Amino acid sequence: MAPVPPILVRTARRCWRWQWQQLMGGLAPADSEGNYRRPAGVFTALPPLPEDAAAPDGHVLIVGRSCPWAHRAWLVWSLRGLAGSIALEVVEPDxxxxxxxFTxxxxxxxxxxxxxxxCGxxxxxxATVPVLVSRRRQRVVVGESARLIELLNQWPSGQALDLDPAPQREATGRWRERLQHSVxxxxxxxxxxxxxxxYDRAEAALFATLAEVEEQLSTRPDPWLSGPMLxxxxxxxxxxxxxxxxxxxxLFGVSRLPLWQLPALWRWRSRFHALPGVADTCAAAAWRQDYFGTLFPLHPSGIVPAGPCLATLVAEPPAGGHTPGETP
Ligand SMILES: N[C@@H](CCC(=O)N[C@@H](CS)C(=O)NCC(=O)O)C(=O)O
Incomplete structure (x- = not known):
């Protein structure tokens, strides 16, 4: 096959770079230095607990499988057993x-x-997920995941599980704040x-925080991040x-360190995944399909990779893989 003339390669690169910037402008707004800036949402305030919170099927939690922000709300819904009063509606990407x-x-x-x-x-x-909707009032109750999980934690439930236990509330708040931004x-x-x-700034902040989490989990006897309780x-x-x-x-280039080299975090992840109901909230094939299939500017071919298999990620870590402080 004849080699592609260099001028064609240079032109294609310039054109693609320009198109990429345009497409990224629609997908992910950035500041003048190229840092991604998540757009502000609506329905972001923490509302009071609705009077009809306990009414059977009175509210609907709308989630998308691949969305990590929706996933956190789905987890609280599942762990606290809220299916009786809040129905779950799973939307799909178009x-x-x-x-x-909606399906x-x-x-x-x-x-x-x-x-x-x-809803105004x-x-x-x-229009983002997750969002909690009141069926009776046909109104959004809250559309910001950080507040939504706080509300769901107060929601009346037959289960006594409190995910913001008073003895470790301060540490929980500190970790949540730190994780939200850098992880x-x-x-x-x-x-x-x-x-x-x-990218360098964001990547450094991410792995610095993961190293702190690893330190916390490996030097204390507590099974969970902010203390003995989930x-x-x-x-x-x-x-x-x-x-x-x-x-x-x-897809995002977050590959400095495979997680098995942070063994306490790896074990923490397996422990969390084994909690009742958590596995049902995980859909690796749908995640891969949604991210690789729909984030066109990052992955124009749309080809969806085959693995890895989720079961291998929550199994025992490979033997002898970790040297503390080692960076590959
Ligand atoms: N601040 C929101 C962010 C949620 C968010 O960005 N969700 C994404 C999916 S991962 C979404 O629905 N995006 C749709 C859009 O931007 O049009 C939250 O945490 O609830």
């Missing part, structure tokens, strides 16, 4: 339109965007960075970590 759609009409809407508009969201706002949003700041420097800090960490090798390492 890759062509770049939005979430069957929901409160008269076929897309999440229609639902947001019907301004036309330009993004939960951090992987997106890596994947959606527009410049090398922006908390919202663990809930926040899990959706990001369970997607690490499946999606974020290959």
């Amino acid at each position: 890759p062509e339109a770049g939005r979430w759609r 069957r009409p929901f409160l008269g809407c076929t897309t999440l965007q229609e639902l947001y508009r019907a 969201a301004p036309a330009a706002t993004r 939960n949003d951090g992987v997106y700041r890596c994947g959606f960075a527009r410049t090398q420097a922006a 908390s919202l800090a663990d809930v926040q960490l899990f959706p990001t970590l369970i997607r690490l090798e499946l999606v974020y390492a290959p």
Whole structure:
């Protein structure tokens, strides 16, 4: 085959770079230094607990399988056994339109965007998951995951599980704050960075925080991040970590350290995954399909990788793989 003339390669590169910037502008806004800036949402305040919270099927939690922000809400819903009063509605991505759609009409809407508009969201706002909706009032209760998990933790439940236990509340709050920026949003700041420097900053912050988590989990006897009891800090960490090798390492370039080299974190992840109901919230094939199939500017071929298999990520770590402090 004849070699491609260098001028063609140079032109193609320039054209692609320009197109990539345009496409990224729509997918992931950035500041002037190329750092990803997550757009502000709507329905973000923590509301009081609704009077009819205990009413059977009175509320609906809308989630998308691949979304880590939705995953944290789904986890609290599942761990606290809220299925009696809150129904779960799983939306699917519409890759062509770049939005979430219902699998069957929901409160008269076929897309999440229609639902947001019907609930009074301004036309330009993004319609994001997770979102909690009141069936009776046909209104969004809250659409910001960090507040939503706090509300779901107060929601009346037959189970006594409190995910913000008072003795470790301060530590839980500290970890949640740290994780939100550098880990939960951090992987997106890596994947959606527009410049090398922006990526380097986000990547360094992410792995510095993971090293702190590893230190915490490996030097204390507590099984959970903020103390002896499971908390919202663990809930926040899990959706990001369970997607690490499946999606974020290959697609977002978050591959400095395989997780098995942070053995305490690896064990923590397996422990969390083994909690009742958690495995049902994990759908590796759907995650791969959604991320690799729909994030066109990051992965134009749309080819979906075959692995790794989720079961291997929650199994025993490979023997003798870790030397403390070692960076490959
Ligand atoms: N701040 C929101 C962010 C949620 C979010 O960004 N969800 C994404 C899916 S992972 C979404 O629904 N995006 C749709 C869109 O931007 O149009 C939260 O934490 O609840």
